[in-house]
Every structure is written in C-alpha cells, then in structure tokens.
Amino acid sequence: MAPFSFLAMVVALSALPWCSRSLTFSSRLVHRFSDEARAAAASSPGGGRWPIRRSAEYFEVLARSDLARQKRRLGGRYQMLYPSEGSQTFSLGNDFGWLHYTWIDIGTPNVSFLVALDAGSDLLWVPCDCIQCAPLSGYHSSLDKDLRMYSPAESRTSRHLPCSHKLCQLGPSCKSPKQPCPYNINYYSENTSSSGLLVEDTLYLASSDGRTSVQASVIIGCGRRQSGDYLDGVAPDGLLGLGFGDISVPSFLAWAGLVRDSFSMCFQEDDSGRIFFGDQGVSTQQSTPFVPANGKYITYIVEVERFCIGAKCVGETSMQALVDSGSSFTYLPNDAYKRVTLEFDRQVNYSRYAFLGxxxxxxxxxxxxxxxxxxxxxxxxxxxxxxxxTNPLFLINGKEGELTGFCLAVNSSEENLATIGQNFMTGHHMVFDRENSKLGWSRSDCRDIDTSIPVTTPPHNRPENPLPTNEQQSNPNGHAVAPAVAGKAPNTMDSSAASPSKVVSHFCLFLLLTQFAVIFVG
Structure with missing residues (x-):
C-alpha cells in the first residue's frame, strides 16, 4: 500500500502546476483618480474634490496616502494613549445629562475642557467665541476646575481650516476657498445642534507607560452657537466625537501613526470609567463585526440576532443597533420593545407603578x-x-436615600435602528476596533485595564455566559436560524453546459481528494 500511496502523491502533485495554469482569475484595476472613478464618485452624494492629474496636489495626495499606509502597516508608535489629564472618565448624573465626561487639554498655552464622550458623532467641539452657548458656571460642586471657553486667537498653535480643505464639508457653500471653514451639526436630540468654524490645533495626550507626553494635531469645532440640550446642561463645555469619520480624534491619531486604529471605553457602576486610544482589548474578549451602510463604515452599528430575558430568547427581536456612548439609555424599535418589555414584565411578576417624572x-x-x-x-x-x-435597571430612591422602586431603563423608538446606550455598556470594557471593523467586549470593573493590555485577536471560543442557542428551547413555535447563510454569486454562464474551466477545477479537486483518501487508507 505504501508504494501505491507514494505514486498517487506524485501524480497529484504533478497535476497541481497544470491546474494552476488552467485556472485564471482576473479583475480590472481602476486608479482612484481616474476618469472612471471620478465619474462614479460624482454620481454619489459627497463626491468630494479631485486633484488635477499630475498636478502638485495630485502627487502630494498620493504621497500622503502612501505614508499613512506605511504607518498603519507598521502599527502605532505607542501601544495606547489617553488624555494628558488622565484616562479617567466620570458621570455627574442628571446635572450633565447622565453622560460620561473626561478632561482634555487643547491649544498653546493649553486650556482644559470637560467634554462628553460620544461614539455616535465625529467632531470634537468646544464652546468658543460664543454667540449662543451654555453658561459655564453654577454646575456640579465636585468639579475640581472651572469650565472654560476656547479662543483660537489666544492659542499660538491654532489656525483656521480653509474652505478648500478636503475635510471642509460646507466648502462648496463658501464665497472664497481661503475663508474659514464653517460647520453645522444636528444631533439626534430634538433641535440640538452645534455650529461655528473648524480650527486645527494641538491635543495633549500621554502614553500608557506614563512617561511620554504626546502632542497631536487635530481638528476642533470652534462652537460659537449651540442649541437644544446643549443649552440645558448637556455637554456645556464641549463634546468629543469618537466616530468613524475622518475628522474624529481616533482617525487623526491612527492616520498620524501614533496608535492602532482602535479605542476603548469602560463605564463602572459607581459612575467612573476610563478611555484609551489604540486599545484593541484582551485575548479573552468576545466580538461581533460592525455593519457597513451602503458599503461604508460610517458609525458603530452591530447586528443583534435576538434579545434574551432570563432563560428565554424572545422571538422576532433581531435588529441592527447603534453602539453609542453619547446616548445615556437604550432604545429599541417599537415592535422589539413591546416583545422584550412584556417578557421582562412577565418574569419580574411585580405590579407596575408609574413614578412621576x-x-x-x-x-x-x-x-x-x-x-x-x-x-x-x-x-x-x-x-x-x-x-x-450587568444592570439594565434604574433604581429610584426616596428622600432619605432608601430604595423605593426600579425601572427597566429601556425606551421605545420610532426608528428601525436600536441604540445601545451607556447604561447597557456599564460593567464592560468596550473596544471599538476600527482597524478590524468589530466591536469587542469583556466584563470589567475598569480598574483592571492597565499598561499590560496585550494587542491580540480574540479567540473563537464559547461565550462565558452561555444562553439558549435558539428560540426553540423556550418557544415551541419558534424555528432555528443558522448563524450565517452563504450567498450565491449570479450565474453568468449557460447553466446547461459545463465550461472547460469548471471541468478542470473539478478534476483538480478530484485528484486532491483521491490523494487524501489514499494517504488515509495507507
């Protein structure tokens, strides 16, 4: 049997080069600045500016892109970075809209700002040369420093972003390409917005070894006019957008080669937390991929297969959800909300009570x-x-601080997109791994995140909290759904006849399978 096995191996191996010559795959290459690419971009919203072919700008853009690719390939210069004021974040409850905040330093000389953390938007903006801004005094007594206003004229490292800059979205509406670039952002909250001018200035950071100070050039919104919630206690001193957009701070840090294209946040039940740039999490974390919108990653959306209450996974609760640290609480589409809350109410088995306010x-x-x-x-x-x-409830205390009630801190939404807010993230180390387009998470008290965090890929292991794998275990009328379903490519050939390439590929596969079978028998 051994001589026959050896002969079969020789035959199979000798056929492989012939198979590889017979199977040819091809694809057209289109240059990013070609006329074809320009025409395709022009037909889509936000087609962007295109440099004149072989102009100085054309070669400058290509060289800058090459340099950025090299930096990403080599990884970040630092394992992790955090704001120079410290990695700590904190919530001040209702006084500041239940969001988490951190202190950052910008400008030269540096000025400190208490900014809200928002993974659902992109721009870092602070109150600046204000026309209409929230008052910066009379807030929480536990703040260890005063809230400040930013003025580009007082910073030696600031410069206005011109309307001709590629990151100036409102550039086409400018009267001159050299005038300062305006911005105007409307947020999800009703009538809530920030507008002003875009400025380039220095953001101060520290490395995870605690010994290195880092200065990064970022774009800041000089927020001259705010409205809605931003005049009523929410983010009075600014907001740190952490989204996928090119204008966000994580994007600038990654493109500069300072850290890997990832960041993490951790929120604790005592309202403290931490933030790190470049953190890709721990090897034991679980993860799920982000979902692109129209082929592009524009925000942190994940695919939820189902909601589980206790041992029961509720039927028809699959949805896409935005993971948003800028949302205090969690929101579900109406239909899913009704199913989830009814099941929660059934299992709690307590009488509901309407708490005023x-x-x-x-x-x-x-x-x-x-x-x-x-x-x-x-x-x-x-x-x-x-x-x-870890805790989906909001506890209600009486005048003496005693517990009087609790609520399931989930609201319904008219939108089809759910929102996973800060309250659901509490107790977890949340990793927004943009480089690998996935969300990672692991249970954490936030104190165990330190400089020894390894940059590794999460293993494909079982979840540490196993739950029913499908609805049939608790719903006799339910049906199991496979985790993934492979799609078929369109058939561009005549299905009644096998092509020569298909015959060759089948023959090559047959030779390999035959060889494996012979070796196994041998």
Missing part, C-alpha cells in the same frame, strides 16, 4: 429590604456570542 414605561415599587429577583437581560450576536447587561 421618569421616562420609562416599565417601573415597579420595591421594598428597601428586599429587591425582587430580576431576570438577566442579554443581547445575542452571531455564533452564539452573548452580551449580558
């Missing part, structure tokens, strides 16, 4: 001596990855 529908009275058993709330992703919410 609270925005949630499912609230319950509670004794300060005994809190009822609360079912777990979890989101299930592909391949049975589970995200178990």
């Amino acid at each position: 609270y925005p949630w529908e499912y609230c319950y009275k509670a004794s300060p001596l005994e809190l009822p058993d609360i079912p777990t709330v979890a989101l299930m992703f592909a391949v049975n990855k589970s995200f178990v919410v």
Whole structure:
C-alpha cells in the first residue's frame, strides 16, 4: 500500500502546476483618480474634490496616502494613549445629562475642557467665541476646575481650516476657498445642534507607560452657537466625537501613526470609567463585526440576532443597533420593545407603578429590604456570542436615600435602528476596533485595564455566559436560524453546459481528494 500511496502523491502533485495554469482569475484595476472613478464618485452624494492629474496636489495626495499606509502597516508608535489629564472618565448624573465626561487639554498655552464622550458623532467641539452657548458656571460642586471657553486667537498653535480643505464639508457653500471653514451639526436630540468654524490645533495626550507626553494635531469645532440640550446642561463645555469619520480624534491619531486604529471605553457602576486610544482589548474578549451602510463604515452599528430575558430568547427581536456612548439609555424599535418589555414584565411578576417624572414605561415599587429577583437581560450576536447587561435597571430612591422602586431603563423608538446606550455598556470594557471593523467586549470593573493590555485577536471560543442557542428551547413555535447563510454569486454562464474551466477545477479537486483518501487508507 505504501508504494501505491507514494505514486498517487506524485501524480497529484504533478497535476497541481497544470491546474494552476488552467485556472485564471482576473479583475480590472481602476486608479482612484481616474476618469472612471471620478465619474462614479460624482454620481454619489459627497463626491468630494479631485486633484488635477499630475498636478502638485495630485502627487502630494498620493504621497500622503502612501505614508499613512506605511504607518498603519507598521502599527502605532505607542501601544495606547489617553488624555494628558488622565484616562479617567466620570458621570455627574442628571446635572450633565447622565453622560460620561473626561478632561482634555487643547491649544498653546493649553486650556482644559470637560467634554462628553460620544461614539455616535465625529467632531470634537468646544464652546468658543460664543454667540449662543451654555453658561459655564453654577454646575456640579465636585468639579475640581472651572469650565472654560476656547479662543483660537489666544492659542499660538491654532489656525483656521480653509474652505478648500478636503475635510471642509460646507466648502462648496463658501464665497472664497481661503475663508474659514464653517460647520453645522444636528444631533439626534430634538433641535440640538452645534455650529461655528473648524480650527486645527494641538491635543495633549500621554502614553500608557506614563512617561511620554504626546502632542497631536487635530481638528476642533470652534462652537460659537449651540442649541437644544446643549443649552440645558448637556455637554456645556464641549463634546468629543469618537466616530468613524475622518475628522474624529481616533482617525487623526491612527492616520498620524501614533496608535492602532482602535479605542476603548469602560463605564463602572459607581459612575467612573476610563478611555484609551489604540486599545484593541484582551485575548479573552468576545466580538461581533460592525455593519457597513451602503458599503461604508460610517458609525458603530452591530447586528443583534435576538434579545434574551432570563432563560428565554424572545422571538422576532433581531435588529441592527447603534453602539453609542453619547446616548445615556437604550432604545429599541417599537415592535422589539413591546416583545422584550412584556417578557421582562412577565418574569419580574411585580405590579407596575408609574413614578412621576421618569421616562420609562416599565417601573415597579420595591421594598428597601428586599429587591425582587430580576431576570438577566442579554443581547445575542452571531455564533452564539452573548452580551449580558450587568444592570439594565434604574433604581429610584426616596428622600432619605432608601430604595423605593426600579425601572427597566429601556425606551421605545420610532426608528428601525436600536441604540445601545451607556447604561447597557456599564460593567464592560468596550473596544471599538476600527482597524478590524468589530466591536469587542469583556466584563470589567475598569480598574483592571492597565499598561499590560496585550494587542491580540480574540479567540473563537464559547461565550462565558452561555444562553439558549435558539428560540426553540423556550418557544415551541419558534424555528432555528443558522448563524450565517452563504450567498450565491449570479450565474453568468449557460447553466446547461459545463465550461472547460469548471471541468478542470473539478478534476483538480478530484485528484486532491483521491490523494487524501489514499494517504488515509495507507
């Protein structure tokens, strides 16, 4: 049997070069600045500016792109960076809209700003040369420094971004390409916006070894006029956009080669937390891919397969969800909201109670001596990855601080897109890995994130909190759905006849399978 096995191996190996010569795959290459690419871009929204072929700008753009690719390929200069004031974040509750904030330093000489952390938007803006801004005094007494206003004229390192700059979205509306670039951003909250001028200035950071100070050039919104919630206590001293956009701080740090294209946030139940740029998480974390919109990653959207309450996974609760640290609480599309809340209410088995002034529908009275058993709330992703919410409740205390009730801190939304807010992220180390287009998470008290965090790829292991794998385990009328379904490519050939290349590929596959079978038998 051994001589025959050796002969079969020789035959199979000798056929491989012939197979490789017979199978040819090809694809057209189109240069990014070709007429064809220009025409395609012109037909889509935001086609952008195109340099004149073989002009100085043309070669400058290509050289800058090459340099950025080299920096990304080599990885970041630093393992992790964080604001020079420290990696700590904190929430001040209702005084500041329940968002998490951190102190940052910008400009020369540097000025400190208390900015809200928002993964749902891109721009870093601060109050600046104000026409209409929130008052910067009379806030929480625990702040260790005053809130400030930014003035580009007082910073030696500032310069206005011209309307001709590629990141100036409102450039076409400018009267002159040299005038300062305006910006105007409308946020999800009703009538909430920020507008002003874009400025390039220095952001001060520190490396994770604690010994190196880093200065990064970023674009800042000189927010001259705010409206809506930004005049009513939310982000009075500015907002740090952490989105996918080229104008966001994570994008600037990655393109400059300072860190890997990733960042993390961690929120603790005592309202403290941490933020790191360049952090790609730990080897034991779970992950799920981000979902592109029209072929582009524009925000942090994930695909939720189903919601689970206790041991039951609720039917028809698949949805796409925006992971947004700029949203205090969590929102579900109406249909999914009804199914999830009804199942939660059934398992809690307590009488609902309407607490005056609270925005949630499912609230319950509670004794300060005994809190009822609360079912777990979890989101299930592909391949049975589970995200178990550490505390989905909002506790209501009486005048003496005693517990009087609790609410399921989830609201309904008219939109089809759900929002996973800060309250669901609490107790987790959340990793926004833009480089690998995935969201990572692991349970954490936020104190265990230190300079020894390895940059590794999460393994494909079982979730640490196993839940029902499909609805059939708790829903007899449900049906199992495979985690992934392969799609078929359109058939461009006559299906009634096999092409020569198909015959060759089948023959090559046959030779290899024959060889493996012979070796196994041998």
